[in-house]
Amino acid sequence: MSRARFVFAGALGVVLAGCVNEETRLYEIELDGKVAVPDGAPSAGAVHLAFHVAKTFGEGDLEHPLGVFETRTVAGVGPVRETVLYPLDEGEGLVVYGWLDSDGDGVHCAPGQTEEPAGLVKVAGFPAHALSFSLTLRAPCVGPESLYP
Template sequence: MTARIKKTIPVYLAALCFGCAGEDPPPPPIPVDLSVAIGALEDVDSAATVHLSVYHAWTGTGELRYPLEIVERWETNLGSSNFSFDYPAELGEGLIVYAWVDSDGDGANCTPTVRGDLADLVEVEAFPSEQVSVSLLLDAPCAGPDWFFPGPEPEGDVW
């Protein structure tokens, strides 16, 4: 039995090598410089923490395609800020920039009893690009990124 296993191991290794040899290497990540201007309604404290995230607009293929795969996140303040990140192009497509302001300082984007956190989202149309500039106006109460994107469900019979 040991001799049979020893004879089949090279066959399995060869099949494994042939299966892996045909793949192209993944594309390198795209270095992105993000410039963002974040505004909010007048009653929002200018010192409040803003949670900023960038997402792949879409990830996966076919029936496994889904929106909003997180790429990177930061904490910042209202006003203008600059960030740099590597966009992993092999993992998805498109770029979404989302932010919400933590108006009450609890670290959560709204709770059942406190509903004052505000948000906004921008889909970057001209992407991929190494320079991205967006403006956000945080005015939608208690909205997560999936509230904004991909938008309303299509009307009619989908199935």
């Protein structure tokens, strides 16, 4: 590379580096999991999954557990295979929360519906591009904040 090209490339790099407004870094994870309910419990209905960072970055009192970054809906309990993009600059650790939509209304519990079970699991082995988890929905009408940490 000639000196002129080297200088031009350097100048271009400085200009580009100096004009970045937001830099988003995502980490792709293939999640291979299993969603289940306790034996004998009703299992009909779609399962709504929410993927959280285990601890959200913040300063002082602004640091807090959990922070959802993706949501998915799967047909029902059973094996699950999802690809998610984890925001590296927003937190650390990976948590999966899910609940069973027994009445199909898309709302987790409501007056007259107090039996939709939920569950949460912290995924071991993070960070890695391929992870597995096992989630059991056993706590009716409970949000993720009540299950973690």
